[in-house]
Amino acid sequence: MKFFIYFLFLLGETQGKNPSKAVFMSAFLPAGGQFYNEKYLKGVVIGSVEIFTGFKAVSNYVEYKKSGDLQKFNEGLSYGFYFLGTWLYSMADAYVDAHLFNFKSKIELAFLPKDIGISFNIRWR
Numbered sequence: 001m002k003f004f005i006y007f008l009f010l011l012g013e014t015q016g017k018n019p020s021k022a023v024f025m026s027a028f029l030p031a032g033g034q035f036y037n038e039k040y041l042k043g044v045v046i047g048s049v050e051i052f053t054g055f056k057a058v059s060n061y062v063e064y065k066k067s068g069d070l071q072k073f074n075e076g077l078s079y080g081f082y083f084l085g086t087w088l089y090s091m092a093d094a095y096v097d098a099h100l101f102n103f104k105s106k107i108e109l110a111f112l113p114k115d116i117g118i119s120f121n122i123r124w125r
Contacts, residue, residue, distance in 0.1 A: 022098035033094020053083035
């Protein structure tokens with residue numbers, strides 16, 4: 001019960017995003033940190049990859065235990081490493097996105113003609 005109350009507390013924040021909360025949510029929920037940071041498309045992609053690789057790792061391990069096929073063990077181990085990499089990436093990405101949540105940037109693109117040729121400028125604010 002305390003666990004769910006804590007999650008409700010995490011979801012109630014409105015102003016800035018806390019990086020440690022983003023990492024916590026990403027560690028315990030597939031792509032939870034991305035959804036916390038309001039990066040929904042990224043959350044769907046990362047969450048899908050986490051769920052798929054986790055499922056394949058477990059299902060290959062179960063098939064290996066039933067049949068003793070070493071190929072299934074190797075496939076399960078590979079998917080386990082893919083899951084671990086995706087999980088770590090998800091937490092790191094959630095941490096960075098939470099830090100940059102209130103960062104305001106404006107991109108200005110301009111094509112400025114010169115005497116001879118064309119110039120391309122990008123300005124970040």
